[in-house]
Amino acid sequence: xxxxxxxxxxxxxxxxxxxxxxxxxxxxxxxxxxxxTPQLEANLLGRFDHQKRLWKxxxxxxxxxxxxxxxxxxxxxxxxxxxxxxxxxLVFVVDVSISMDAEDVKPSRLQKAKFEISQIxxxxxxxxxxxIVFAGSSHIYLPLTADYEAAQLFLDGIDTNMIPTQGTSISxxxxxxxxxxxxxxxxxxxxxxxxxxxxxxxxxxxxxAEKAARTGIIIHTVGVGSVTGSLIPIKSQxxxxxxxKRDRQGKLVTSKLNEMALREIADAGNxxxxxxxxxxxxxxxxxxxxxxxxxxxxxxxEFSEFEDRYQVFAIISLLFxxxxxxxxxxxxxxxxxxxxxx
Numbered sequence: 229x230x231x232x233x234x235x236x237x238x239x240x241x242x243x244x245x246x247x248x249x250x251x252x253x254x255x256x257x258x259x260x261x262x263x264x265t266p267q268l269e270a271n272l273l274g275r276f277d278h279q280k281r282l283w284k285x286x287x288x289x290x291x292x293x294x295x296x297x298x299x300x301x302x303x304x305x306x307x308x309x310x311x312x313x314x315x316x317x318l319v320f321v322v323d324v325s326i327s328m329d330a331e332d333v334k335p336s337r338l339q340k341a342k343f344e345i346s347q348i349x350x351x352x353x354x355x356x357x358x359x360i361v362f363a364g365s366s367h368i369y370l371p372l373t374a375d376y377e378a379a380q381l382f383l384d385g386i387d388t389n390m391i392p393t394q395g396t397s398i399s400x401x402x403x404x405x406x407x408x409x410x411x412x413x414x415x416x417x418x419x420x421x422x423x424x425x426x427x428x429x430x431x432x433x434x435x436x437a438e439k440a441a442r443t444g445i446i447i448h449t450v451g452v453g454s455v456t457g458s459l460i461p462i463k464s465q466x467x468x469x470x471x472x473k474r475d476r477q478g479k480l481v482t483s484k485l486n487e488m489a490l491r492e493i494a495d496a497g498n499x500x501x502x503x504x505x506x507x508x509x510x511x512x513x514x515x516x517x518x519x520x521x522x523x524x525x526x527x528x529x530e531f532s533e534f535e536d537r538y539q540v541f542a543i544i545s546l547l548f549x550x551x552x553x554x555x556x557x558x559x560x561x562x563x564x565x566x567x568x569x570x
């Protein structure tokens with residue numbers, strides 16, 4: 229049991245003071261009549277039943293008590309309330325290849341991507357969200373869900389050690405994104421957001437994006453990194469960089485953002501291209517694009533832990549007031565003729 233307005237229960241304190249006052253007043257009256265003559269007491273109170281008057285006051289006291297309980301907003305039991313939510317299905321496709329550890333975007337490309345995704349999830353309302361991770365291969369990391377807290381937990385667990393096969397197979401990632409929607413009847417309200425540096429681009433990603441666009445799925449792309457590029461740190465198990473990646477000839481590898489490829493994929497998927505850099509506003513364009521989409525109605529149920537029951541106590545209070553108002557206090561006795569014969 230819970231109370232919507234628990235502070236109202238304080239009124240029971242005032243009711244207690246009132247009852248104590250009545251008790252003291254009753255004791256004082258008893259003392260006065262005890263010192264009076266029986267004839268005086270009979271003349272003053274002879275027409276009233278003392279016990280009935282006492283019960284009439286009790287009815288009012290009970291009525292006030294239940295009225296205070298009702299005003300406190302008691303909530304008892306549980307209920308299931310059907311609601312309708314409008315939203316879209318949104319799948320983040322996140323590059324977890326080793327090049328995402330590059331630090332041309334602080335603190336790293338992957339950490340920046342995770343931060344911006346987190347900001348987007350915080351602003352979602354009614355949408356479902358899923359996560360796919362990819363490098364040389366891809367897999368569904370988080371199926372579509374409306375549980376944003378769970379999505380944030382899964383997001384925190386993403387790192388570049390998740391997929392041992394290196395590379396940036398965007399085509400494989402897109403196919404996984406389409407698989408996430410395979411059980412859905414309509415593709416009209418679906419969005420795929422690919423977040424990558426676009427390096428080592430493989431496969432037929434543009435053709436897959438065009439195919440997805442024809443079914444109504446919108447594909448946005450996000451580039452993380454810089455055009456000038458950055459070295460790729462090789463980190464120890466503690467996450468501390470110990471050296472930088474080198475090619476087969478022993479030369480340091482510089483990872484550069486491939487914006488051209490990502491723009492082509494976004495154009496083919498009827499989406500937009502956004503770049504995540506060291507600014508803190510990179511996610512805003514994506515939020516605007518999602519908000520501008522037509523939303524579908526998602527039928528679900530909202531479980532309310534407690535249900536309001538103040539009406540019951542209000543009715544009981546009213547009954548006590550009515551009974552107290554109609555309760556008789558006069559003695560039921562026949563009038564006697566006390567005249568005299570002339």
